[in-house]
Amino acid sequence: MTVPSPSPAFWLGVLLRQFPELNRELAPSRTARPATDRTPRSGMPPSAPIRLFVSDTIRDITDGVVELEEAACDRLRLPRPPRGTVEQRLLRLLALTDRGITTDPLLADHVRAEARRMARRCALALGDAETPVRVRGRCPHCDSVSLRVFPHRETVLCINPGCRCATPSCACTTDDRHRHAWPRDQWQQLTEKITADLAELTAAQDDEEGSAR
Ligand SMILES: [Zn+2]
Ligand SMILES: [Zn+2]
Numbered sequence: 059m060t061v062p063s064p065s066p067a068f069w070l071g072v073l074l075r076q077f078p079e080l081n082r083e084l085a086p087s088r089t090a091r092p093a094t095d096r097t098p099r100s101g102m103p104p105s106a107p108i109r110l111f112v113s114d115t116i117r118d119i120t121d122g123v124v125e126l127e128e129a130a131c132d133r134l135r136l137p138r139p140p141r142g143t144v145e146q147r148l149l150r151l152l153a154l155t156d157r158g159i160t161t162d163p164l165l166a167d168h169v170r171a172e173a174r175r176m177a178r179r180c181a182l183a184l185g186d187a188e189t190p191v192r193v194r195g196r197c198p199h200c201d202s203v204s205l206r207v208f209p210h211r212e213t214v215l216c217i218n219p220g221c222r223c224a225t226p227s228c229a230c231t232t233d234d235r236h237r238h239a240w241p242r243d244q245w246q247q248l249t250e251k252i253t254a255d256l257a258e259l260t261a262a263q264d265d266e267e268g269s270a271r
Contacts, residue, residue: 066166067155069173074148076180077119083112083184110236111211115183119176123147126172133165134158182211190215193259195252199223199230199238205252207259212242214259 127139127147131154139150151159151169160166190206193214197204200221207214215237222231223238230238240248249256 065155066159066169066173067152069170069177070148070152070155072177073119073123073173073180074145074152076177076184077144077148079184080112080116080119080180084109084116111208111213112183115179119180120144122172122176123151126169127151130154130159130165130169133162190217193252193254195254197221197238198248198251214240214245214248 123144124147127150130151131137131139134154134157136154139147142150151173155166155169158165159169190208193205193207195205196202197216197218200216200218202216202218202221204216204218204221205214206217216230216239217237219237221238222228225231228238229236245259246256248254249259
């Protein structure tokens with residue numbers, strides 16, 4: 059399936075539109091956070107783990123955009139760019155697409171690929187409507203039927219708020235808002251433990267990928 063790929067400017071523009079939405083997405087949780095930490099765990103809003111995806115994404119994109127602008131300036135033999143917000147940097151990158159990026163195929167490819175990756179990540183984090191898919195088998199840590207796969211985010215979470223794994227440094231133990239998570243590269247290991255089928259996890263993902271197109 060070969061689809062003509064949109065220009066680097068297209069993806070930079072998408073990112074520029076989406077990025078501010080991430081911050082808006084995060085805002086309600088900040089104001090809704092209780093002043094004390096005395097809220098019982100069971101009172102956690104179910105969307106708390108999702109918010110962590112959003113804050114991770116903001117961090118990833120902030121770093122990614124800085125690196126991308128610096129790489130572009132370096133390649134175009136321009137001075138190192140001044141500091142700026144993500145939006146300012148994206149606007150400067152957009153201005154650079156007409157001033158050299160598009161005439162340098164290697165650089166154009168790099169900018170397009172990175173901007174596309176970040177725009178996609180942004181869209182996934184914003185996809186709060188994403189329906190987690192229930193995974194058969196019990197959580198290896200708390201033995202509850204509480205595993206869900208979030209196909210877009212390529213993560214399996216144990217949604218039991220009381221679940222803690224055996225690793226003291228794991229975020230599920232150190233941060234009340236965090237649920238134990240298995241990123242994509244740990245799925246194989248996980249399915250061996252819970253005697254579920256890896257295909258079940260990836261099938262959920264394929265479904266989502268298909269419907270996203
Ligand atoms: Zn668990
Ligand atoms: Zn853990």
